[in-house]
Amino acid sequence: MAISYWLMKSEPSAFSIEDLKNSEGKTTYWNGVRNYQARNFLRDEIKKGDKVLFYHSNAEPTAAVGVCEVVKSGYPDYTAFDPESKYFDPKSTPDNPTWYMVDIKLKSVFKKAVTLEQMRMNSKLKEMKLLQRGNRLSVLPVTKEEFDTILKMGE
């Protein structure tokens, strides 16, 4: 099966690509998604081996900063079961989980971060979901062409 491409947003003040680099095995679980559309991607679409652009939102600058690979496809986000967690959601139970997450591993950090401005200026990327108005999803599908274009821009 062909692999898919994704873009995942993180606020660097919460979890940056540097934090990922310093994580054990350069791997982390991508938890805390509490949006149904994004949940559906995590639960149903994102598979082991898929490639992911790591994106810094609410940052200076906002930019794609590296590439990750999915090492574990969707499984229940157990932080939703923990009353102590800030991601706790009483509607989600182990028997019937509402929320899902995946594990990602850092593959490479861009030599040059690809800023949102650069993406907007590249006509090849004008269809990108990230650039469309009002898109607040923290997980977005990216086409192979868009992925490859951004990869080149980051070299």
Place this chain on the structure above:
DNA sequence: GCCAACGTTGGC
């Protein structure tokens, strides 16, 4: 810090 966009909640 502001505010547009948009998702969620809850009264009816």
Place this chain on the structure above:
DNA sequence: GCCAACGTTGGC
């Protein structure tokens, strides 16, 4: 089921 109020996201 409608929709106003409210909360959150995220670019600027």
